[in-house]
Amino acid sequence: MVASAVHAVLGPTNTGKTHLAIERMCAHSSGAIGFPLRLLAREVYDRVCRLKPPGEVALITGEERIVPKKARYFLCTAEALPTQADWSFFALDEAQLGADRERGHVFTKHLLGTRGREETMILGAETLVPMVRSLLPGTEITRRPRFSTLAHAPAKKVSRLPKRSAVVAFSAEEVYAAAEMLRRLRGGAAVVTGALSPRTRNAQVDLFQSGEVDYLVATDAIGMGLNLDLDHVAFAGLTKFDGVRRRRLTTAEMSQIAGRAGRHQRDGTFGTIAGTGKRELEFDPAEIAAIEEHRFPPLTGLFWREPDPGYDDLATLIDDLEAPPNEPGLMKPPEAIDLAVLKKLAEDPAIAGQVGGTRQVERFWHACSLPDFRNYGVDNHARFVARLWQELRGGKIAAGRAAQAIDELNRVDGDIDTLQQRIAAIRSWTYIAERPDWVEQRDALSARAREVEDRLSDALHERLTERFVNRRTSLLMKKMGEDGSSLPVTVADDVVLVDQERLGRLEGFTFRADAEASAEDSRMLHAAAEKHLPRLLGDKARALATRIAETPDAVALADGMLVVDDRPLAQVKIQQDLLKPRILPHRNLVLVPDEPKAAVMGALENWLAARIEPLAPLEKLASAAKDFDAGSELRALLVALSERGGMIPRERSGLDALDPEQRKMLSRLGVTVGALDLFHPAMLKRKALAVWRELAIISGRRLPPLADEMQPVREASKPVPLGYRVFGKQALRLDSAEKILREAHKTRVEAKDKQFILDPSLAISTGMTSDTIVQLMRAGGFKAKDVISLEDGAFGPPAQPRWRWHPRRGGPSAHGTQGKRGGKRGGSRPGKPSGRPRGPVPGNPFAELGKLLP
Numbered sequence: 001m002v003a004s005a006v007h008a009v010l011g012p013t014n015t016g017k018t019h020l021a022i023e024r025m026c027a028h029s030s031g032a033i034g035f036p037l038r039l040l041a042r043e044v045y046d047r048v049c050r051l052k053p054p055g056e057v058a059l060i061t062g063e064e065r066i067v068p069k070k071a072r073y074f075l076c077t078a079e080a081l082p083t084q085a086d087w088s089f090f091a092l093d094e095a096q097l098g099a100d101r102e103r104g105h106v107f108t109k110h111l112l113g114t115r116g117r118e119e120t121m122i123l124g125a126e127t128l129v130p131m132v133r134s135l136l137p138g139t140e141i142t143r144r145p146r147f148s149t150l151a152h153a154p155a156k157k158v159s160r161l162p163k164r165s166a167v168v169a170f171s172a173e174e175v176y177a178a179a180e181m182l183r184r185l186r187g188g189a190a191v192v193t194g195a196l197s198p199r200t201r202n203a204q205v206d207l208f209q210s211g212e213v214d215y216l217v218a219t220d221a222i223g224m225g226l227n228l229d230l231d232h233v234a235f236a237g238l239t240k241f242d243g244v245r246r247r248r249l250t251t252a253e254m255s256q257i258a259g260r261a262g263r264h265q266r267d268g269t270f271g272t273i274a275g276t277g278k279r280e281l282e283f284d285p286a287e288i289a290a291i292e293e294h295r296f297p298p299l300t301g302l303f304w305r306e307p308d309p310g311y312d313d314l315a316t317l318i319d320d321l322e323a324p325p326n327e328p329g330l331m332k333p334p335e336a337i338d339l340a341v342l343k344k345l346a347e348d349p350a351i352a353g354q355v356g357g358t359r360q361v362e363r364f365w366h367a368c369s370l371p372d373f374r375n376y377g378v379d380n381h382a383r384f385v386a387r388l389w390q391e392l393r394g395g396k397i398a399a400g401r402a403a404q405a406i407d408e409l410n411r412v413d414g415d416i417d418t419l420q421q422r423i424a425a426i427r428s429w430t431y432i433a434e435r436p437d438w439v440e441q442r443d444a445l446s447a448r449a450r451e452v453e454d455r456l457s458d459a460l461h462e463r464l465t466e467r468f469v470n471r472r473t474s475l476l477m478k479k480m481g482e483d484g485s486s487l488p489v490t491v492a493d494d495v496v497l498v499d500q501e502r503l504g505r506l507e508g509f510t511f512r513a514d515a516e517a518s519a520e521d522s523r524m525l526h527a528a529a530e531k532h533l534p535r536l537l538g539d540k541a542r543a544l545a546t547r548i549a550e551t552p553d554a555v556a557l558a559d560g561m562l563v564v565d566d567r568p569l570a571q572v573k574i575q576q577d578l579l580k581p582r583i584l585p586h587r588n589l590v591l592v593p594d595e596p597k598a599a600v601m602g603a604l605e606n607w608l609a610a611r612i613e614p615l616a617p618l619e620k621l622a623s624a625a626k627d628f629d630a631g632s633e634l635r636a637l638l639v640a641l642s643e644r645g646g647m648i649p650r651e652r653s654g655l656d657a658l659d660p661e662q663r664k665m666l667s668r669l670g671v672t673v674g675a676l677d678l679f680h681p682a683m684l685k686r687k688a689l690a691v692w693r694e695l696a697i698i699s700g701r702r703l704p705p706l707a708d709e710m711q712p713v714r715e716a717s718k719p720v721p722l723g724y725r726v727f728g729k730q731a732l733r734l735d736s737a738e739k740i741l742r743e744a745h746k747t748r749v750e751a752k753d754k755q756f757i758l759d760p761s762l763a764i765s766t767g768m769t770s771d772t773i774v775q776l777m778r779a780g781g782f783k784a785k786d787v788i789s790l791e792d793g794a795f796g797p798p799a800q801p802r803w804r805w806h807p808r809r810g811g812p813s814a815h816g817t818q819g820k821r822g823g824k825r826g827g828s829r830p831g832k833p834s835g836r837p838r839g840p841v842p843g844n845p846f847a848e849l850g851k852l853l854p
Helices: 017-026 038-051 095-099 104-113 126-135 172-186 198-209 251-258 285-293 314-322 337-346 358-368 378-392 399-408 416-433 442-470 520-550 594-611 613-624 632-643 660-668 686-698 734-750 761-766 770-779 847-852
Strands: 006-010 031-035 057-060 073-077 089-092 119-124 140-143 150-152 165-168 190-192 215-218 232-235 239-241 246-248 268-272 489-492 495-498 501-507 510-513 555-558 561-564 567-573 582-585 647-649 677-679 713-715 724-727 730-733 782-785 802-805
Touching (some): 006 126, 017 031, 031 038, 038 057, 095 104, 095 126, 126 140, 172 215, 172 442, 190 198, 198 215, 198 442, 232 251, 251 285, 337 358, 416 442, 520 594, 555 594, 613 686, 632 647, 677 734, 724 734, 724 770, 730 734, 730 770, 734 770, 761 770
Parallel strands (some): 031 089, 089 119, 150 268, 165 215, 190 215, 232 268
Antiparallel strands (some): 239 246, 489 495, 555 561, 561 567, 713 730
């Protein structure tokens, strides 16, 4: 890298350091920023894409790679920053992580060696000042103050926490317990832990940011990389296990977490949870002063590991990675998991004997560097890497093998812990699939792995939301007092009776408590009712599933919801593929047990599958669009057809780019290539078009209305109904217009391309007016010869217009395909005939036709 001036911008949270780096990078011709988290890299990538053309912005993490050909701005995790790159600007965010036991050496490497040609920025905490002065003499240091103040507040019980608060705990069990309490007392909480995938974490944060819930429960994962609208941070603990021992948080760690309270000019507070019985759950005065004034002990050293080890053999590689630093201020790091895995596998003669030569040693080291997403620990992770190496040492992992491993994880059943384990496993395969030298068909496998990860993440978000926002829990019910579960609970006409006392009623699957049952002695009765509700709701759900299967007309699709008896049961969601809608259970089903709820959802899925069955032609087109052998031009056309309901104007179809074989394939798929439009005849049926329109509207598209009846000819209206073209005062269904034009071409061929007369019965049989058929013929590329009127007093049959084939440049061709020279100028414009009529013949049914002829 070319040397450049280094500028260190240091300060606490909420000082705008990252925002400054983004502005500086965008002012340069190229640049890169290294981040500590994939989540933060993605957030900034989205921001930069709003400032610069997306084709110039790249995102590179271990599990995601978006690199356009003309990329100039790179947003990366520190580990994924490209080597040997040449940028005008470079910034390293959260550089104080050079003191992290596991990843510190990565940040130290970039701190010391990665530079921009014109400008380099180091972003981090003020504790980094001594190390910057020692390791980077001459660096300009700018201290930035916090935009808002941060103050200590007295301890509060969970029930008294102010809105827009975050509760921070340091184990999954404590997080879940706090979330359950908040759901019971304050209506719900979002959950953020380090074990969540970035997508699930974002979804949970959005739940909080949108105001759907006013509380967030998290581990110290919120301390870095999450910009939250928080007013107060409450610590549920002040000790954590750091991988070696359980210890009290340092004041710098406390400040990193507490600093999430208050954004921009709005002040924030921090404190602890009262009533937990933990003696250590109190800040001492020195810690409070340090956090409020942002004064912490300076860093005395950064971890360093040889960034460019030798790959002559495994012994040389290990020696270089274990070599101590020579420069003061740098420390040898604890053994990271990648080095531990390397050493463990190198001790196995069967594996070490397979690794020979510089390229093999380097490839083996990259395999050992696979992150331990599953938190297996050294021994188990080493076994996983060993199996991976057996496939990598001979070349690339076969696409079929990788796809099978990915598909085995594509299951969304199970509880929260099960889904978290699957997400951790799929993240390993997402990382593997992103390596072009590791797998065959990298692009396809990478997209497949990310799709599975997204699906699992969405399912986990739904489970978390269902459990901590909408669902009652048995844990708190055990603490409510006397157990009333043994009391008899019955339901008669949806009225819930507990020991013959009316407690409320079931409205669908929602329990509405009766206000009269809220006396002081009714606490036990409420507990009994909630204890028995799952069984009662389960019976009702099973009956409903049977009803849906036997009486499909009982279900309706309205405003994106599947409704029975005017009560929504599920929401229809469309993510990317319009033809593959998903359904999510409505909150009305929250209290229904899993097994009967699954029965209802299964019945609704079968109903929806039958509902979209008329869209089979579009599914066939979409499937053919995935066939690489079809060619990019035909695939693009098929995608457009499947996305537009099986019809597209010819001039915008790209038909002229297809070769003869592609056109044959298009015909075999049932697509009619018309003079004015391409369409699939089956999609001009009202049932199919109605279903497609419903799904398109759910996906967020605005579409014209659907005709009440798909008549061949109807009065023109605005907007034009789906499946029609307007010609003057009438609208023709696409296949009806094509039928007339094909008949005209047939007559033209029989006339040997001379002037011909179109059979007038065609207009009469379809209900078209003469004005409509003239405009249709002109739109189709035909021109009429002047009609000579009868002289006054003369009698005889009316003269019919004589047509000849005279398409405009780029207009429709004689055999129903676009000419090679076609373009945007081609074809007449329907609804705007040229010329004025001459010589009308009064009293004749074709008199109006004569008026429109030139």
